Amino acid sequence: MPATPRPLTLPAPAKLNRMLHIVGRRQDGYHELQTLFQIIDLCDYLSFNLRQDGVIELTTSMDGVAHDDNLIVRAAKRLQQASGTHLGASISIEKHLPMGGGLGGGSSNAATVLKGLNQLWQLGLSDATLAELGLALGADVPVFVLGKSAWAEGVGEKLTPATLDTPWFVVIHPGISVSTPAIFQDPELTRDSLPITMARALQGGVAEWRNDCEATVKKRYPRIAEALDWLAQHAPSRLTGTGACLFAAFESQEAAQTVAELANQRWQAWVARGLNTSPLQDALGC
Ligand code: C5P
Incomplete structure (x- = not known):
């Protein structure tokens, strides 16, 4: 009997927005923004098995993940269409990142699908082409295709790789989900921040900058405000994206661990390492 080929298993890491200005x-209706994306080592894992019949199939044990408008399936079908390949794939996901939490989980899944299937189907498409395909799926997909922490402008697609410090982060999920479109459409959202330069953004740590969505999110979601205020007692706290997750930076793993253990008594909390290169790049050897 021929041996069953081993699946290709790849990580899909999360991101934090260390700062976010809406300019x-x-x-x-989309917003022009400036943001510093930092890749972190919290990951989902996706496995790919080649299919000759052209079918895209997604399996997962998580409720609410495996439906047809899922970004994973949409990314695979988009790549199939754009490349004209007749190949398919069975994809399974081991989900760790919360959905709709501002950590970019869905976008990162889509980027891992684009890069993973580009390799599995031997398409040889460039990262620029994959990022363009990904942008139609979500504004955060291109940074995960780039696979590097980066300064972003436009809607998040004009990317310049940035070398950031790599602290230990405490990331808290306050157990609710935020509607991103509702936050961006809120009339009171800070929309007129003066643009800053990348050089200035890089000079500031988490404490120096802000997230322009934070005031609106705090007002609409008191539980997020409560978690931000709690975390701020330990280190400057910041919302990522439009939330619901929030984070603070620590110099040592031990300090982060201590705060995460306290946070875990009330919410779900993780310790994550800031990275400059995505573990996806490392796994693909590029
Ligand atoms: O692209 P993504 O699916 O992540 O965006 C979700 C929603 O967030 C969009 O439909 C839009 O309302 C809002 N958004 C925005 N400006 C951005 C990114 C997202 O207004 N740069």
Whole structure:
């Protein structure tokens, strides 16, 4: 009997927005922003098995993940269409990242699908092409295709790799989910921040900058405000994206661990290492 080929298993890491300024609104309703994306080592894991019949199949033990408009399936079908391949894949996911938490989990899954299937189907598409395909799926997909911590402008797609310090982060999920479109559409959202330069953004740590969505999110979601205020007693706390997750930076793993253990008594909390290169890049050897 021929040996069953081993699946290709790849990580899909999370990101934090160390700062986020909203500098304008486009005709299509999307917002022009400036943000520092930092990749962290909290990951989902996706496994891919080649199929000759062209079918894209997703399996997972998590409720609410395996439906057809899932970003994983959409990314695979988009790549299939764009490349004209007749190959398919069975994809399974080991989910660790919360959905709708501001950690970019869904976008990162999509980027891992694009990069993983590009390799499995031997398409040879460039990262620039994959990022373009990914942008149509979500504004945060391109940074995960790039696979590096980065300064981002536009809606998040104009990327410049950035070398950031790599602290230990405490990441807290306060157990609720935030509607990103509702936050971006809130009339009171800070939309007129003056643009800053990448050099200035890089000079500031988590304490120096802010997230322009934070005031609106705090007002609409008192439980997030409570968690931000609690974490701020230990170190400057910041929302990532439009939440619901929030974070603070620590110099040592031990200090982060101590705060995470306290946080875990009330919410779900993790200790994560800040990275400059995505573990996906390392796994793919590029
Ligand atoms: O692209 P993504 O699916 O992550 O965006 C979700 C929603 O967030 C969009 O439909 C839009 O309302 C809002 N958004 C925005 N400006 C951005 C990113 C997202 O207004 N740069």
